Amino acid sequence: MQRIPAPDFTYPGLDTFPNINLDDLGFSIGPDSVAPQFAIENSYQIVDQATYTLGGHALKFGVDWRNIISPQSFVQRQRGEYGYPNLDLFLRDVQPSFGERTVGASPFYGNQHLFYGFVQDDWKVKPTFTLNLGVNYVYQQVPHSARLQTVNEIASVPGLLTFSEPKAQKKNFAPRVGLAYAPDFQTGLLHKIFGTPEQSSIRASFAMAYDTVVDNLYILSLPPQLTQTIDVGTNFPGTPLVTPNFLANGGIPPNFSGGAITDPAEARAATSAFIPDQQVPYSLSWGLTIQREFHKNYVLELRYLGSRGIHLPTQNRMNVQNRVFDGPGGFLPTFLSTPSQATIDKLSTSLADIQNRSNILPQFEAAGFTSPITAFLTNGSSTYHAGSASLTKRLSNGLQFSAAYTWSHLIDDSTAEVFSTVLSPRRVQDFQNQSPERADSALDHRQRFVISSLYDLPFFKNSSNHFAHSVFGGVSVAGTLTFESGEKATVLSGLDSNLNGDPAPDRAIINLAGVTDTSSLVTSLLRSCTVFNSDGSCKLSDAERIVGYLATNPNAQYIQAGVGALSNAGRNTLQLPAINNLDFSIFKNFAIGEGTKKIQLRADFYNAFNHAQYVPGSVNGVEPITSTGVSQINTVGQSDFNVASHVFSSHPRVIQLALRFDF
Secondary structure, eight states, X not given: OEEEOOOOOOOTTSSSOOEEEEXXXXXXXXXXXXXXXXXOOEEEEEEEEEEEEETTEEEEEEEEEEEEEOEEEOOTTSSOEXXXXXXXXXXXXXXXXXXXXXXXXXXXXXXXXXXXXXXXXXEEEETTEEEEEEEEEEEEOOOTGGGGGGGGGXXXXXXXXXXXXXXXXXXXXXXXXXXXXOOOOOSHHHHHXXXXXXXXXXXXXXXXXXXXXXXXXXXXTOOTTTOEEEEOOOOOTTSOOOOTTTTTTXXXXXXXXXSOOOOXXXXXXXXXXXXXXXOOOEEEEEEEEEEEEETTTEXXXXXXXXXXXXXXXXXXXXXXOOSOOSSTTSSBOEESSOOOHHHHHHOOOOHHHHHTSOSBOHHHHHHTOOSOOEEEEEEEEEEEEEXXXXXXXXXXXTEEEEEEEEEEEEEESOSOSSSOOSSSOSBOSSTTOOGGGOEEOTTOOOEEEEEEEEEEOOTTTTOSOHHHXXXXXXXXXXXXXXEEOOOEEOOBOSSOTTOSSOOTTOBOEEOTTSEXXXXXXXXXXXXXXXXXXXXXXXXXXXXXXXXXXXXXXXXXXXXXXXTTBOOOOOSSOEEOOOEEEEEEEEEEEEEOTTSSOEXXXXXXXXXXXXXXXXXXXXXXXXXXXXXXXGGGTTBTTOTTTTOHHHHSOOOOXXXXXXXXXXX
């Protein structure tokens, strides 16, 4: 069980302490944004497996049935979260550029049944050839609270959205095929290449595997009768700042209009989530491996591996469209050199024109679904291809080592789906078009070379001097040297450029002639004022006069897409630093008595050369980034843009001493 208590301190003017984000400082104020929360899981399980041998067939069967009882609570922004582009707006307490609060939080019951079954035949066709044939079956019931979507049935509009009980997917059969062949060529070139059957093997495989749907996707998609998400809307440059004393007047109140909603129009207006019928993500993977032993202790292995991820979940606002589009009058142009005022005055589309468009799809707006409806759709996909070569030396004469090189390419359109990562937003830039998201994954490490070794030092190992042998003999050293391509990040404008109400995923404009890995902000271009007040001031708002943008640095590669501008950058185009790391260990074993008992004294040196490596996470793992200001490395115009040394840890040398007793 996990339980995070609610904070017990207050914020003047508010019913509870909120979360406040100051974008220009990369600074956040407030407690854990998902507290309070708890999770309890009781799992009742029946498992059985059997093996039956019949001639050359080894038949295996198995079943695994589980009954999960899991009350839990996990609510984003339960106290309210407010984002300000700069400290000044926060200190003046005007309406934030982003504000959201989830109210009416209720326990989520993840109670469900799961069933897994498999049958496999390992068929030894002949001594040098084995065939593996099998099939798995997976069933996952839709959790109890997710099935309560029916309480919002009154909001259904046939042909558009029907709030029925989500159906579980039941035909989840996953075949598997594998083969292992020991080549037995008696003469000729193939015999020289593969040697005897004991020296070589060829393996190939194909497998299909289903994933599980995590409760988190359902918890964030409950109907308005159970929970509601309230937004304050978004301000744009050129429009007056509204709602003064926003926090002093209470921010978003904790009111909840759920429960017994009897009016269909009210239910549709309050609906902010939808749970479609279950479609379980699955993967297809295939591979080919050739292994050859030579000089007795050496093994060379060549491998190809491919995989596809299908029906991957993506977080979507299914009824939201971009106000900006690629077409006549659809966006505001961005200039690299200053246009004449006459050129500016000829531009016919203003920011106000774009703002006045609705960001709700017409069919949903006509039906009364006026709030963004979040749904986890299964329209994501991934593709992975890799080729590798490795050389391994078995332990002999006190030395063993392995060296491996891998070239791989991972492409996807949905690296993250629940929370935005430092490198990649969780949602798409255009909710109605997934295809522009397809690009190199944030997890794509194109090349990787690793060499590791273990060597038992020969000094005093066979010494006749018992003291010297015991104290100085038996010392071993080990090391791992890694070279790896860095990760990639998505360059963001930091604005709701396309005016769909979601600024997080909006990307930048790429200047093909710009200096690599540099960025620039933009300034607004205003058409001449044609209507004046009696005091001579312009009667038109800035939004009515803004018709384009000018890059501050025309030589930058990445240009900010101003509000109303059209970005053209893809995902994950910013290459981050590579990894160049050595880990080293030295250890000594002291035998105790005549048995297997021993004491090991060791020292481990992580990043032994103390080589600065400014990479996200960690050099050898996937620990989260804890530095402040991490959002700045891929946001255009920021002082930390693409300056990894300002954002990530250098991963300095770590020395660890350990004493271990083996028995």
